[in-house]
Amino acid sequence: MLPFILKRVFQSILVLVITGAIAFSMFTFVGDPIDNMLGQERTMEDVERLRAQLGLDKPIPVQYFKFLNEAAQGNFGVSYRQGREVSEIIMERAPATLELAALSAIFAVVMGIALGVFTAIRRDGFAAHFIMSASLIGVSLPTFLIGILLIYLFSVELGWLPSFGRGEVVEIGGWTTGFLTESGRKALILPAITLGLYQMTLIMRLVRSEMLEVLRQDYIRFARARGLSERVINFRHALKNTMVPVITVIGLQLGAIIAFAIITETVFQWPGLGLLFINAIQFVDIPVMAAYLMMISVMFVVINLLVDILYAFIDPRLRVSAK
Amino acid sequence: MTEPVLSIRNLTVEIPTRRGLFKPVQNVSYDIYPGEIRGVVGESGAGKSMTGNAVIGLLDDPARVASGEIWLKGRRIDNLSREEKRAIRGREIGMIFQDPLTSLNPLFTIGEQLVETIQLHLKVSATEAKERALALLDRVSIPDPKTRFDQYPHQFSGGMRQRVVIALALCSEPSVIVADEPTTALDVSIQAQVLDLIKELASETQVGVILVTHDMGVIADTTEQVTVMYSGEVVENGPTDKVLSAPEHEYTKSLISAVPRPQVKLHRFPQVSYGGRETTFKIEDLARNWHKPEPSKSGKLVEVNGITKKFLEKSAILPSRRTYFTAVDNVSFDIKDGEVFGLVGESGSGKSTVARMIGTLLPVDGGHVKFDGDDVTEMSAQGIANYRKQIQMIFQDPFSSLNPRMKVESIVAEPLLHHKILPPDQITGRVHELLDRVGLTRAAATKYPHEFSGGQRQRISIARALATQPRFLICDEPTSALDVSIQAQILNILKDLQEHLGLTMLFISHDLPVVRQMCDRVGVMKQGQLIEVQDTETLFAKPEQEYTAQLLDLMPRLAQLSG
Structure with a gap:
């Protein structure tokens, strides 16, 4: 087990070093930051001073090493646009995105698995057919359209839920949360559904097809022959076997939820990282872009590492071969 | 004379298809007495397994019992509700499947699966269930049951897994066990051990066993009574030694003569000639x-x-x-x-x-x-x-060695194309020729492998192997x-x-x-x-x-x- 985890950790570090290189190369290739930072009226001295201050006069490998070193400590430099520490801006924005992502992930996983199991068990029922057809809509409609439709229905027509922003937030030790106020909770509902809908339908369809496959296996027949009840067969024997491949996809999709929050955040004017990133692109705010890129890749890598470990926990066959 | 534990009377199973009702089991009757092993023999598709599935109430949709009765210890069981049938399964009637590699859930330990079944049927505490599980593992001669209890199926060999499956079938001292080809997937020495175990258990616990198999050797070795089935019907029924030494029905005779003999070398394998299915092969x-x-x-x-x-x-x-x-x-x-x-x-x-x-x-x-x-x-x-x-x-x-997404024509043509043996325009002709020669029709070329039986698929494999004219x-x-x-x-x-x-x-x-x-x-x-x-x-x-x-x-x- 330990060599297996060490191997995965090593691979993860390799991935991060490579994305680090890509993030770093943005500084070198996407224009000269000095031009952006200093206005028209500048002296050569200003330029030289700033260049030295930012370390841009050093050879590229040294700069890269310095960048990696600082990135590892969470230091991505100063935002060109806001003139503040990037880490500070990110910390300020992160809670909004993480809360949104967590809620939509829970929505996607819980609903996806429940509906997937339901449509697999009652695969010939009317409800199952209806859900399957409806799920096609979830897969085929683009996220922004779903967001706009939800806003139109629940905010404009019915007036039940807010159409933008986080509502009132409460600050607890540097973390702002919308879970504690009613307007905060209300504001979360629509964006969370919008963000999670695609993942939910994907998980549902995957769970359904895997489950149908598992239900055809001999050990399920044998479980029936042993006289076990349908409930035990479906939820104990079949579901656990279904989860093995599903977990990988869920892991990848959780990363995607955070990464693709950009569109949802734009539609709902959600003050999170996605919106920050969109604004950073508009103003070529490279430190913010680099930090965002690094953060997302760390998140993907960590989630996948956890998934691999979880995999070994569920499937004893992997545990043995991994030893 | 003791009463039979299980009686099957005029059982007919039907499957509605687009071309009308298909009856894979017709008018089948036989009895199982306590401690007796009854062999049910016949070629695949003869309805032997279907009868077994009907007995334990596990017919796959849309198959259903159309007529006839099944009696277990004086109680009619074929007309029970789903839930009542489930209560009998595993408790009164145990089941052993063909492939021990796939009949156990890979994600649960042997112990978990045993305890689960024991607790379900016997309503005992977890500790008592564990004790019983260990005793069962010991009973089916699994060495070191205490360690084995916490292991997963993949840590067992095929023969050992079949023993675990037998232990699972025995959990609540059933009166009948349906063993569907229990040793077909095992090799000779393991097969002998597993069959010995089944014989021992039958005489010791007085459980009645239905042993479904296509292997005449297993029938001869293990069973006391035998039922020979051919295309859904019972053609012969009686004590094993009598049926094997003096078969009455033509099908039984040709089936027995088709079994390869170890003691004499014959020029050709005798074929089962009954039903006129011998293919001409030029x-x-x-x-x-x-x-x-x-x-x-x-x-x-x-x-x-x-x-x-x-x-x-x-x-x-x-x-x-x-x-x-x-x-x-x-x-x-x-x-x-x-x-x-x-x-x-x-x-x-x-x-x-x-x-x-x-x-x-x-x-x-x-x-x-x-x-x-x-x-x-x-x-x-x-x-x-x-x-x-x-x-x-x-x-x-032959099921996994042919690509299910390729037509037979492409399968047989592949080696010809790959080794550039023939120009493309002559390939179809050669493929037809090869298919002819292994006794398949030309129409086979445009079909997919799943449309063929196991034997026909193996012919396709042979045609493919001959395509390059190998040495x-x-x-x-x-x-x-x-x-x-x-x-x-x-x-x-x-x-x-x-x-x-x-x-x-x-x-x-x-x-x-x-x-x-x-x-x-x-x-x-x-x-x-x-x-x-x-x-x-x-x-x-x-x-x-x-x-x-x-x-x-x-x-x-x-x-x-x-x-």
């Missing part, structure tokens, strides 16, 4: 278009010299800490021109690994394979491509997934091909009677080593090694019974 036509292979330079087409294969057992970062499992250990033999060389042994003895190394599907870890004097292990890529054209393989499982054919258990009547047809095709086309063959099997009929010389493998090589006749008459004698001794004894 081997001479194929021989006309066939370039007779040139004789090899030395008279020895294949020379295997000390080949060894090691598999990684435990990986580690440091090479010195890795451990290896030696699957094939320094094996040497020659195959002469036009000879059929048999390789026998238990599963895991390395037979298939040898075949794969000769076929260059696995690299050798030591030793040499020479084909017509050229060293295959040192060939260039070009040489290997040319070599592969001259050898072809036929695998055991050497490797057959890895070509008929062990097929039942007796189909086996005879396939083996006859291979025998004819070998004789008419001058093919050299490596024939791997664990079925000794088949080996006796097919092979000129036989090698016996045990734990990766080749322990004996003899002429077939000598080997069967006076084996040199004790192990070979043991193997021969384990052969099903149908032949001794019926003479």
Whole structure:
């Protein structure tokens, strides 16, 4: 087990070093930051001073090493646009995105698995057919359209839920949360559904097809022959076997939820990282872009590492071969 | 006379299809008495398993019991509700399936699966259930039950898993066990052990056993009563020794005569002739278009010299800490021109690994394979491509060795295209010719593999293997997934091909009677080593090694019974 985890950790570090290189190369290739930072009226001295201050006069490998070193400590430099520490801006924005992502992930996983199991068990029922057809809509409609439709229905027509922003937030030790106020909770509902809908339908369809496959296996027949009840067969024997491949996809999709929050955040004017990133692109705010890129890749890598470990926990066959 | 534990009376099962009602089981009746083992025999599709499934109430939709009655200990059970049937399953009627590798849930320990079943049926505490589970594991002769209890199915061998399955079937002391081909997936020595266990349990616990099988040897060895089924109907019913020695029905007679005999060598395998299904097979036509292979330079087409294969057992970062499992250990033999060389042994003895190394599907870890004097292990890529054209393989499982997404035509044409043997415009003609020759119609070319039965699929594999006009054919258990009547047809095709086309063959099997009929010389493998090589006749008459004698001794004894 330990060599297996060490191997995965090593691979993860390799991935991060490579994305680090890509993030770093943005500084070198996407224009000269000095031009952006200093206005028209500048002296050569200003330029030289700033260049030295930012370390841009050093050879590229040294700069890269310095960048990696600082990135590892969470230091991505100063935002060109806001003139503040990037880490500070990110910390300020992160809670909004993480809360949104967590809620939509829970929505996607819980609903996806429940509906997937339901449509697999009652695969010939009317409800199952209806859900399957409806799920096609979830897969085929683009996220922004779903967001706009939800806003139109629940905010404009019915007036039940807010159409933008986080509502009132409460600050607890540097973390702002919308879970504690009613307007905060209300504001979360629509964006969370919008963000999670695609993942939910994907998980549902995957769970359904895997489950149908598992239900055809001999050990399920044998479980029936042993006289076990349908409930035990479906939820104990079949579901656990279904989860093995599903977990990988869920892991990848959780990363995607955070990464693709950009569109949802734009539609709902959600003050999170996605919106920050969109604004950073508009103003070529490279430190913010680099930090965002690094953060997302760390998140993907960590989630996948956890998934691999979880995999070994569920499937004893992997545990043995991994030893 | 005691009362039967289970009575089946005029049972008919029907499946509604687009072309009307199909009745896979018609008017079947038989009784099981306590402690009795009743064999149900017949070819696949005869309705034997379907009857068993009807008994335990596990017919797959849309099959249903149309008429007839099933009585268990004086209670009618065929008309019970779903929930009542479930309460009987596992508690009153246990079930053993064919493939022990797939009947256990891979993600739960043996112990969890046993305790779960025991608690369900006997309503006891977890500790009591565990005690009972350990006792059951001990009862089915699983060594060290305490350790085994917490292990997962993949940590057990096939035979051991079947023992666990038997333990599961015995959880609540059922009165009847339905064993559906319980030993078909196991090799001879394990089969004998598992059958002995079933016999022992039957006489000890007075459980009645329905043993569904297509193997006449198993019937002869194990059962007291036998029911012979043919296309859904019972054709003969009676005490096993009487049915086998003096069969009354024509089908039974031809079924018995089709069983390969270990003690005499016949020119052709007798086929099950009942029902007029013997296919005409014009081997001479194929021989006309066939370039007779040139004789090899030395008279020895294949020379295997000390080949060894090691598999990684435990990986580690440091090479010195890795451990290896030696699957094939320094094996040497020659195959002469036009000879059929048999390789026998238990599963895991390395037979298939040898075949794969000769076929260059696995690299050798030591030793040499020479084909017509050229060293295959040192060939260039070009040489290997040319070599592969001259050898072809036929695998055991006709279900997984054909690509399900390709039409038969493309499957058979693939080697022709790959080795650029024919210009594209002549390929269809050649494919039709090949299909004709293995007894399939031209219409088969446009179908997909799933539209064929196991025997027909194996014919497709043979047609594919013949496409390149190989000099050497490797057959890895070509008929062990097929039942007796189909086996005879396939083996006859291979025998004819070998004789008419001058093919050299490596024939791997664990079925000794088949080996006796097919092979000129036989090698016996045990734990990766080749322990004996003899002429077939000598080997069967006076084996040199004790192990070979043991193997021969384990052969099903149908032949001794019926003479």
